[in-house]
Amino acid sequence: MSQTLQVDVWRGGADGHYQTFEVPHREHQTVLDVVTYIQRELDPSLSYRYACRVGMCGSCAMSVNGKARWTCRTHVKRVVEHGRLRLAPLDNLPRIKDLATDMAPFFDKIGQARGTFVPTRTRHDPFAAIAPDSPARASIDEAIECIGCGVCYASCDTVAWNPDYLGPAALNRAWTLMQDSRDAAHAERLLAVAGDAGCHACHTHMSCTERCPKQLSPTASIAGLKRLALGAALKGEL
Amino acid sequence: MSGLQKWRARGHVAYLAFVVHRVSGVLLALFIPLHLWTLGKALNRPQALDSFLVWSDQPLVKFAETGLVLMLALHLGCGLRLLMLELLAWRQWQQTLAALAAAGGVAAALLFALRLA
Numbered sequence: 001m002s003q004t005l006q007v008d009v010w011r012g013g014a015d016g017h018y019q020t021f022e023v024p025h026r027e028h029q030t031v032l033d034v035v036t037y038i039q040r041e042l043d044p045s046l047s048y049r050y051a052c053r054v055g056m057c058g059s060c061a062m063s064v065n066g067k068a069r070w071t072c073r074t075h076v077k078r079v080v081e082h083g084r085l086r087l088a089p090l091d092n093l094p095r096i097k098d099l100a101t102d103m104a105p106f107f108d109k110i111g112q113a114r115g116t117f118v119p120t121r122t123r124h125d126p127f128a129a130i131a132p133d134s135p136a137r138a139s140i141d142e143a144i145e146c147i148g149c150g151v152c153y154a155s156c157d158t159v160a161w162n163p164d165y166l167g168p169a170a171l172n173r174a175w176t177l178m179q180d181s182r183d184a185a186h187a188e189r190l191l192a193v194a195g196d197a198g199c200h201a202c203h204t205h206m207s208c209t210e211r212c213p214k215q216l217s218p219t220a221s222i223a224g225l226k227r228l229a230l231g232a233a234l235k236g237e238l
Numbered sequence: 239m240s241g242l243q244k245w246r247a248r249g250h251v252a253y254l255a256f257v258v259h260r261v262s263g264v265l266l267a268l269f270i271p272l273h274l275w276t277l278g279k280a281l282n283r284p285q286a287l288d289s290f291l292v293w294s295d296q297p298l299v300k301f302a303e304t305g306l307v308l309m310l311a312l313h314l315g316c317g318l319r320l321l322m323l324e325l326l327a328w329r330q331w332q333q334t335l336a337a338l339a340a341a342g343g344v345a346a347a348l349l350f351a352l353r354l355a
Contacts, residue, residue, distance in 0.1 A: 065243055066243025066246060066247045067243075086243065155247070204252070204256065204323060205248075205252060205256050206250070206252030207248065207250070207252075210252065210253075219252075
């Protein structure tokens, strides 16, 4: 293990450049530790985003040596190449400054995919009973664990090619709600995700599934939406 | 991000299957006009077709046909893989599907090449 790391960090907005920092290389060091060292010890003007540091909040994602990753759970020794790290803001999102992107398009698309739960009951009704082993509930066991980090969105070439494409996370969210028997907006949601920029735009590159730090498969959720849309179209409901 | 790192990020099995599916599809689409042009000779110029068929008996052309069979088999295999991914309840075996598509394609081409020999 070398004593120091050479870390190229993106500085500025869309027209920025890489600045190289020398950072002590330590055992069990995460990429977020490296960025935090730079900000605290070398250049306090460095902008980046994090909150929980334990893989729950999804705010520290950035591009590490060309791949989108959650930096708080990414150990340097797993990704360092010849003593060097190259850190950039997430792809497919507007760059605000340094390693911070504007996540608004990402969250807006969750809204466009009708990613909000629409209740069928009021607070005065008894709790809905969902059997944990029912097929619909079991089919979204993994998908509901999404933390909204944007890694899938940044890794998706279809998003890069078609900026209107809703993206893996928004479609994954839509799939979980389509399987929720308490939800009242199935028809509207299916219409929202079955358009040109919806599930059928997915080319099944599976980069989202490859990169998801929670090891979820948005591709499987998108395939589920495609099947629902096909079934609705065959019944003349879409 | 360097261009090389950007390409390496796409170096996983599912992305390679996507590329193979697309490239084989484009090559087959380029072949179809040639195929129809040749068949068209049978209607209007049978002698020209006969001489073309004699020309196509050359070993190099026959070998090129192996590549054509490979493209066709790969495109079929990758297409079946895609249908299975999208229509069946699957989870972790997509790499196996991609490997099966590739193996099926290469096996078909090899069988064709052996038949020529």
